[in-house]
Structure formats: structure tokens, C-alpha cells
Amino acid sequence: MRLSQGNFFGHVLRSRKVGEFLLNETGYYPGARIPRHSHDEGYFCLVRRGSYTEAYGTRERSCGPFTFAFHPPGEMHSERFDNREVRSFNIEITREWLRRMSEYSISLDHGAEFHGSAGAMLALKLYNEFRTADSASRLAVEGLILEIVAEACRIENRRQSGGPSWLGRVREILHERYVESLSLREIAKAVDIHPVYMATAFKAHFHCTIGEYVRRLRVQYACKELGQPGKSLAEIASAAGFSDQSHLTRVLKDRLGMTPAEYRASLSA
Numbered sequence: 001m002r003l004s005q006g007n008f009f010g011h012v013l014r015s016r017k018v019g020e021f022l023l024n025e026t027g028y029y030p031g032a033r034i035p036r037h038s039h040d041e042g043y044f045c046l047v048r049r050g051s052y053t054e055a056y057g058t059r060e061r062s063c064g065p066f067t068f069a070f071h072p073p074g075e076m077h078s079e080r081f082d083n084r085e086v087r088s089f090n091i092e093i094t095r096e097w098l099r100r101m102s103e104y105s106i107s108l109d110h111g112a113e114f115h116g117s118a119g120a121m122l123a124l125k126l127y128n129e130f131r132t133a134d135s136a137s138r139l140a141v142e143g144l145i146l147e148i149v150a151e152a153c154r155i156e157n158r159r160q161s162g163g164p165s166w167l168g169r170v171r172e173i174l175h176e177r178y179v180e181s182l183s184l185r186e187i188a189k190a191v192d193i194h195p196v197y198m199a200t201a202f203k204a205h206f207h208c209t210i211g212e213y214v215r216r217l218r219v220q221y222a223c224k225e226l227g228q229p230g231k232s233l234a235e236i237a238s239a240a241g242f243s244d245q246s247h248l249t250r251v252l253k254d255r256l257g258m259t260p261a262e263y264r265a266s267l268s269a
Contacts, residue, residue, distance in 0.1 A: 001037040002074075005092055009034045009079075013087075016130055018141045022092040023130050027085060028052070034079040042073045042108060043092040044148060046123040049227055049267050050086030052079050056111055065224045068120035069113040070152055073098070077111075087267075089127045091145060101149070108152060118208070119151045120220060124256050131266075154207055163205045166191040170202060174210065178217040179241035184210065214241075219255055222248060226264045233260050 006015065008026045015024035022041075028034075028050070036055075051064040056077035063069070071077065073095050098108060114120065126144040129137045169191050173182075187210070188195040202210050222240040225231055237248035249259050256263060 003039050005041045018138055020094050020097045021145055024090050026088050028081050030083045030085055032081040036076050036078045038074050038076050041092045041094050043090050044070050046089040048087045048089055050084040052081040052086055054079050065227050066120050066220045068123055071111055075111050114155055117151055117155055119148055121255055122148045166193055167205055174214055178214045226260055227267050
């Protein structure tokens with residue numbers, strides 16, 4: 001089964017067309033099963049609420065709050081939803097737009113998930129623009145989509161170019177221990193690389209510092225936890241590695257343009 005632009009299984013809650021981009025928020029009922037299908041156009045998908053398992057090609061991935069992935073045109077996939085309603089924010093990009101971008105060496109030919117990248121936070125900012133349109137929002141929407149595409153292309157280029165194996169181990173350490181107050185020296189010792197060389201190589205490969213990467217992981221964890229009922233902001237801030245609730249509030253306001261309370265409220269909107 002192949003779906004044309006703007007068509008998704010589930011129910012579209014709101015949609016908006018900006019130039020050649022179609023943005024929509026889609027809801028899925030608890031326990032839903034979506035058969036194998038593809039889409040005429042490529043699209044980015046940000047999971048905002050709930051969780052599900054997605055099969056694509058010969059692989060599977062678990063998708064929960066803050067999962068951000070790209071589906072190229074024609075990719076076959078199916079989904080099995082868990083026992084909570086799922087909300088996803090989708091950014092459709094036409095084949096024609098992708099074709100034109102290929103003339104500038106911008107290529108999105110393969111499916112990809114962008115865990116730990118800036119992409120999910122950019123997508124959340126885009127979602128805010130999508131919901132609160134004003135006279136300048138069209139420009140903001142197009143700019144954020146271009147930033148997301150650029151970030152996705154950088155990640156794809158990194159995958160193709162590889163890099164030293166120890167960089168992968170550094171990334172694993174950050175994902176395993178991002179709530180800790182790690183020093184560059186500790187991380188460098190674990191991979192047997194000089195701290196200065198490690199920091200320089202990491203920034204060249206991932207286009208951000210190690211500290212920035214850790215902050216992204218903390219923000220993503222906090223956003224996931226804000227979707228869980230009964231957890232206080234102080235508890236979430238401590239579990240995510242922030243010094244206190246005020247620190248968490250400042251960082252989310254700076255990164256997402258929302259306080260933790262505003263972000264939590266947006267999940268139930």
C-alpha cells in the first residue's frame with residue numbers, strides 16, 4: 001500500500017502547508033496495528049507522546065517520546081502501537097524538493113534515526129511554530145526545516161565517512177553516563193586518547209562539543225520524563241543530571257523556547 005502526500009494511517013489532528021512542505025500532527029489509538037506501507041513523499045517524524053515498534057526493511061526500532069527519524073520516499077514500514085495513545089509530528093518533503101537539493105550535494109536517500117543530535121530539538125521548535133502561527137511563522141518554519149535537513153545530511157555524511165573506532169566508544173560512554181559529571185580527562189582515559197585530540201576530533205566529526213552533546217542527551221531525557229505523570233520537576237532535573245529545577249528550566253527555555261511546565265502542558269494539548 002502506498003500513501004499519497006498528506007495521507008497517514010491514524011487520524012490527522014491538525015495540518016499546515018508551508019511552501020513545498022506539509023506539516024501535520026497525527027494521533028494513533030492504543031494497540032493499533034498499521035500494515036506494511038510506504039509514502040509517495042519523504043518525511044521526518046517526531047514522536048511526541050506514547051510508544052510503538054516500527055519495522056522498516058529488515059530492521060526494527062523502538063520509538064518513544066523524542067524519537068526522531070527520516071523515512072525516504074517509497075520506504076516500506078509497519079507499526080505496532082503500545083497501550084497508550086501516540087502523537088507524532090510529521091514533516092513531509094516532496095520528491096521534487098529533494099531532487100533539486102541533490103544538485104547542491106544534499107541527499108536524503110536512506111532511512112535514519114537521529115538520537116542525540118540537534119534534530120529532535122529543532123523539530124520541537126518547529127512544532128511550536130506549527131501550533132502558534134503568526135505573521136513571521138512561515139519564514140521560521142522554512143528556516144527550521146532547512147536546519148533539520150542540514151543536520152540529517154551531516155549525520156548521513158558521518159555514517160558514510162566512518163571515523164576512528166574510538167569515537168564510537170566515546171559516544172557510547174556519553175549515552176551511558178550523561179547524567180554524571182564526567183571530565184574530558186576521564187573519557188579520554190577510557191578510550192586511551194589524549195583529551196585535546198579527543199575533543200577536537202569529536203567536534204570535527206559530530207559538529208558540536210562533547211559538553212553540547214551531553215546537554216542534548218539530558219534535555220531529551222528530561223522531555224521524555226515530563227511526559228510521565230506523577231514526576232516532579234525537581235525529580236526529573238536531578239535524574240537528568242541538572243543541578244536543580246531552575247537549571248532545567250533555564251536550559252529548556254533556551255533550547256526549546258518553553259519552560260518544563262509549558263512543555264508538559266503541550267503534551268496534553
